[in-house]
Amino acid sequence: MRLSGLQFDNIPALNIPFRFYLTAPIFAILTGVLLIFWGEQIWLSRWMPITLATTHLIALGVVAMIMFGSLFQLLPVLCGTPIPINSKGAIVFISLLSFGILCLSAAFLQQLSFLPALFLLSISLLSFGVILIYTLWFNASGFYTRTPVLLAVIMLALTIILGFSFLLNYQTGYFGALPKYWTNIHAAFGTLGWVTLLIITISFQVIPMFHVTPEFPVTIKNHYPFGLFILLISLAIELLFSNSHVTFALIATLLATYAIAALKQLSLRKRKLPDTTIKFWQLSLSSLLVCSFLLVVNLFTLSSKQLPFSLDSIIGVIFVVGVVLSVIQGMLLKIVPFLITLHLQQHAMKYPMGMGLMPDHYAIISRQHGKQLYWIHLGTLVIVVMSAFIPSLTKLVGILFIINWGFLWLMISRAYNAFSRIKLDISNA
Amino acid sequence: MAFVALDVSDLSPPLPMQVIIKALVTLESGQVLKVFHRREPVPLYAILNEQGMAWSHHAIGESQHYVYIWRADDAQADNFIKQALK
Numbered sequence: 001m002r003l004s005g006l007q008f009d010n011i012p013a014l015n016i017p018f019r020f021y022l023t024a025p026i027f028a029i030l031t032g033v034l035l036i037f038w039g040e041q042i043w044l045s046r047w048m049p050i051t052l053a054t055t056h057l058i059a060l061g062v063v064a065m066i067m068f069g070s071l072f073q074l075l076p077v078l079c080g081t082p083i084p085i086n087s088k089g090a091i092v093f094i095s096l097l098s099f100g101i102l103c104l105s106a107a108f109l110q111q112l113s114f115l116p117a118l119f120l121l122s123i124s125l126l127s128f129g130v131i132l133i134y135t136l137w138f139n140a141s142g143f144y145t146r147t148p149v150l151l152a153v154i155m156l157a158l159t160i161i162l163g164f165s166f167l168l169n170y171q172t173g174y175f176g177a178l179p180k181y182w183t184n185i186h187a188a189f190g191t192l193g194w195v196t197l198l199i200i201t202i203s204f205q206v207i208p209m210f211h212v213t214p215e216f217p218v219t220i221k222n223h224y225p226f227g228l229f230i231l232l233i234s235l236a237i238e239l240l241f242s243n244s245h246v247t248f249a250l251i252a253t254l255l256a257t258y259a260i261a262a263l264k265q266l267s268l269r270k271r272k273l274p275d276t277t278i279k280f281w282q283l284s285l286s287s288l289l290v291c292s293f294l295l296v297v298n299l300f301t302l303s304s305k306q307l308p309f310s311l312d313s314i315i316g317v318i319f320v321v322g323v324v325l326s327v328i329q330g331m332l333l334k335i336v337p338f339l340i341t342l343h344l345q346q347h348a349m350k351y352p353m354g355m356g357l358m359p360d361h362y363a364i365i366s367r368q369h370g371k372q373l374y375w376i377h378l379g380t381l382v383i384v385v386m387s388a389f390i391p392s393l394t395k396l397v398g399i400l401f402i403i404n405w406g407f408l409w410l411m412i413s414r415a416y417n418a419f420s421r422i423k424l425d426i427s428n429a
Numbered sequence: 430m431a432f433v434a435l436d437v438s439d440l441s442p443p444l445p446m447q448v449i450i451k452a453l454v455t456l457e458s459g460q461v462l463k464v465f466h467r468r469e470p471v472p473l474y475a476i477l478n479e480q481g482m483a484w485s486h487h488a489i490g491e492s493q494h495y496v497y498i499w500r501a502d503d504a505q506a507d508n509f510i511k512q513a514l515k
Binding site: 271355 | 438439440441442443444446447450451454467468472476479480491492
């Protein structure tokens with residue numbers, strides 16, 4: 001008999017991940033509002049104030065917010081240790097981070113100095129980063145997850161440090177105009193390092209667990225996260241001295257083979273029941289395949305300027321909306337009912353008479369709502385790619401963003417209310 | 430003595446836990462619940478502790494796990510399972 005790994009005492013209070021999940025859609029809705037009013041300008045250049053504001057609202061306000069919330073839940077499950085921050089600490093962290101993101105966007109839109117953003121984000125992100133790295137380094141276990149998650153967090157730390165140095169430079173003008181190299185590294189470490197590395201690592205655990213598939217091949221689990229990390233560091237070093245077409249091609253190949261392997265795993269699931277989360281995963285992995293292909297195409301067209309549109313921007317939006325926002329929404333559809341059931345089960349152990357009140361998985365977020373969310377998101381992805389060619393469509397992207405994330409916020413909010421109601425019913429049973 | 434077999438290997442979370450907990454409610458003295466799962470159901474152990482259940486876990490490779498569960502105060506089941514698993 002033994003009790004190891006996951007312990008119920010280690011699982012955070014349900015309100016902790018849900019605070020992150022309920023905050024993130026608000027930033028997506030805000031992005032939608034900005035896109036409606038000034039969206040057409042995002043296609044002019046990545047340096048436009050609106051482009052910088054919206055990309056950081058999404059990267060920090062939506063993607064990082066949800067990933068941070070999920071790490072609170074995943075670290076006890078996958079690495080056997082909690083992040084040592086309680087509910088009050090989480091509220092303070094979310095508040096500082098949220099105001100920091102708002103100040104950063106306002107500063108990009110030239111409505112505010114960069115100092116408030118620098119102050120709020122450095123307190124929130126640096127303290128969270130230090131706690132996360134300390135927890136992973138000293139307390140975590142989990143052969144396939146501890147080190148890859150640590151590598152992803154190191155990539156996040158490098159991205160943040162670079163970001164802060166840019167903000168300081170914006171504020172003081174000390175270094176003058178920054179070479180494009182540094183912002184490229186900031187973007188590559190943030191998107192391919194922090195976000196993709198974490199998605200890949202987590203997928204090795206959650207795809208077999210939630211979708212009843214065979215385990216990923218050991219070669220992929222052992223080598224891909226390390227491979228991606230090493231390639232990104234090589235990319236940063238190479239870019240300092242010369243072009244790095246080979247490394248870019250290797251990164252694209254690694255991402256494409258991962259996407260194919262993950263799609264194959266999903267096709268091998270034992271019970272092929274209709275499941276919207278699977279559709280979100282398939283959309284995300286297919287988008288990753290497209291991005292990998294376009295990354296290679298981009299290598300051959302970079303210098304010759306053969307294309308009448310910015311392939312960089314198209315790869316960027318397919319990556320953010322197609323790869324990242326798809327997988328995030330798919331996982332929320334799965335993890336929200338799962339966490340609610342897990343916490344209700346724990347509660348029902350104290351009130352065995354209430355065990356019969358345990359809800360079905362789909363009573364918390366219905367299949368129908370999941371499907372509707374998927375189609376709205378797919379529509380957003382199609383329109384956002386089309387808007388690269390027809391910029392006037394960007395207003396529609398903004399409207400779809402508001403519908404998409406407003407709907408998701410409503411679903412999560414209703415699910416949490418259902419949890420509170422059923423918990424009370426179980427207590428009174 | 431009797432084994433009550435329960436195969437949850439094809440179910441996605443959180444169903445395995447729900448099915449096992451429901452089966453525990455009807456588990457009688459002299460019965461041993463034999464659960465077949467594709468992964469070790471570690472979160473279940475805390476619940477079994479709270480419920481006064483004893484268990485024994487046996488893995489055959491990475492994806493075949495058997496968990497035998499019986500009432501901790503059921504001496505007959507305790508002896509039976511120890512003999513059976515020798």
